[in-house]
Amino acid sequence: MPSTMSAPAPRVRQSSDLEQLQGAWKTIAGRREARLLVVEGRFTFEFLDGEGEIYMGTFVVEPDVYPRRMDMQIEEGPQQYRGQPSFCIYHLEGDVLRWCPTKPGAGVRLTQFPSVDDDKYLSLVFKHVRPHR
Numbered sequence: 015m016p017s018t019m020s021a022p023a024p025r026v027r028q029s030s031d032l033e034q035l036q037g038a039w040k041t042i043a044g045r046r047e048a049r050l051l052v053v054e055g056r057f058t059f060e061f062l063d064g065e066g067e068i069y070m071g072t073f074v075v076e077p078d079v080y081p082r083r084m085d086m087q088i089e090e091g092p093q094q095y096r097g098q099p100s101f102c103i104y105h106l107e108g109d110v111l112r113w114c115p116t117k118p119g120a121g122v123r124l125t126q127f128p129s130v131d132d133d134k135y136l137s138l139v140f141k142h143v144r145p146h147r
Contacts, residue, residue: 031077031106037142039111044130044138050113057086067092081105081126088118095119103127109142 032055039050047062052073059069069091076083081103088095101123102115114137116122128135 031075031082034106035075035111037144039140040143041138042110042141044136045133046136046138048138048140050111050140069095075104077106081124083123084113086115109144111140111142113138113140 035052036054037052039052041048041062046064049060049062051058055072055074057069057071057073061067069086069088071087071089071091073084073086076085082105084102084104086100086102088098088100090096095118098119099121100115100118101121102113103124103126104114105112105127112127114124114127114135116124116135124135128137130137130139
């Protein structure tokens with residue numbers, strides 16, 4: 015006898031924050047122009063204004079807290095920041111990433127986002143750069 019029960023609806027797997035962060039990002043708001051490249055658990059961050067400082071290293075995310083946390087370990091970059099952690103907060107919604115670190119080595123993390131015009135913190139908004147098809 016055929017069953018009248020329908021099969022359960024397939025579960026749609028949500029992409030993890032780490033998966034969504036993969037790729038290239040460019041600032042669309044904030045007091046400095048920058049680019050961020052994420053590949054697996056590694057990052058390259060480059061300021062596109064001024065001296066064009068470049069930072070490279072590893073990171074981990076904690077997406078289950080509010081605000082979400084990102085701990086970045088700087089391996090390459092300006093000498094005074096090499097080997098230093100930078101504790102960041104972030105918000106990811108589609109192709110838009112809001113991100114704010116504290117000064118590398120400061121050992122503190124913000125609990126809310128400052129304005130993108132704040133002169134004490136680097137509060138940036140990025141847009142995911144998608145390849146043209």
